[in-house]
Amino acid sequence: MPRLYSLSSRLLLILALFKSFEPILADTNFTVDDNDSSIQYSDGWIISTFSSLDYGGYHHLSGSNTSTANFTFTGTAVYIMAPLWPYAVGIQAGVDSASPVGIPLQDLTHTTAGGSEDIASAVVWGVPNLSNTSHTLYISFWNIEEWMVLDAIM
Ligand SMILES: *[C@@H]1O[C@H](CO)[C@@H](O)[C@H](O)[C@H]1NC(C)=O
Ligand SMILES: *[C@@H]1O[C@H](CO)[C@@H](O)[C@H](O)[C@H]1NC(C)=O
Numbered sequence: 001m002p003r004l005y006s007l008s009s010r011l012l013l014i015l016a017l018f019k020s021f022e023p024i025l026a027d028t029n030f031t032v033d034d035n036d037s038s039i040q041y042s043d044g045w046i047i048s049t050f051s052s053l054d055y056g057g058y059h060h061l062s063g064s065n066t067s068t069a070n071f072t073f074t075g076t077a078v079y080i081m082a083p084l085w086p087y088a089v090g091i092q093a094g095v096d097s098a099s100p101v102g103i104p105l106q107d108l109t110h111t112t113a114g115g116s117e118d119i120a121s122a123v124v125w126g127v128p129n130l131s132n133t134s135h136t137l138y139i140s141f142w143n144i145e146e147w148m149v150l151d152a153i154m
């Protein structure tokens, strides 16, 4: 009886060792700041003044409804990070052939006529279930908003 017990615990130990040798295919998030050369911007975008509420201290913005930005990447998920503003800011975004969706970036707790963001950059939208292949994130103007922005992609 004691012998059996010791055999089975040895087996468990071996199984545990095997398990730790399985290749680890964990996903890793990495953040691409708005100034990264891998993001393609159309005309109409400008770079913000410094704000500690932006990822990396700055964001791109445009008030032109023809401005777009595209980001091609290989991976299983993509997320957009942005601060929030107390007025009409937002974007449309979509991945590959999916219809773009509107992403409001407005802090609805108060309203000003303009000025800086007032809530720090965080993930506001994402597509978590992509195949591990090449994809393109398309960002465009959302006609119900006055401004579009891009702060970071993760
Ligand atoms: C995705 O594919 C790349 C190689 O193309 C590989 O390095 C990476 O581990 C894969 N990621 C996942 C989560 O399978
Ligand atoms: C990557 O970021 C997303 C959005 O914040 C989060 O849901 C996810 O758990 C993160 N994945 C990893 C591996 O950290």
Ligand SMILES: *[C@@H]1O[C@H](CO)[C@@H](O)[C@H](O)[C@H]1NC(C)=O
Pocket (backbone or CB within 6 Å): 040, 041, 042, 068, 069, 070, 138
């Ligand atoms: C982004 O891709 C769309 C669709 O292909 C295209 O119409 C647009 O001009 C592209 N924008 C940039 C900045 O490359």
Ligand SMILES: *[C@@H]1O[C@H](CO)[C@@H](O)[C@H](O)[C@H]1NC(C)=O
Pocket (backbone or CB within 6 Å): 033, 035, 036, 037, 056, 057
């Ligand atoms: C983007 O901006 C950050 C913060 O200002 C800076 O550290 C980084 O070097 C810039 N990256 C590029 C590609 O210019």
Ligand SMILES: *[C@@H]1O[C@H](CO)[C@@H](O)[C@H](O)[C@H]1NC(C)=O
Pocket (backbone or CB within 6 Å): 065, 066, 143
């Ligand atoms: C942009 O706005 C102008 C003026 O309101 C309008 O005529 C035009 O159709 C809009 N373009 C797009 C791409 O929405």
Ligand SMILES: *[C@@H]1O[C@H](CO)[C@@H](O)[C@H](O)[C@H]1NC(C)=O
Pocket (backbone or CB within 6 Å): 129, 130, 131
């Ligand atoms: C990802 O999830 C969304 C929402 O749950 C779904 O509409 C879409 O078909 C899924 N895409 C893939 C590639 O599984």
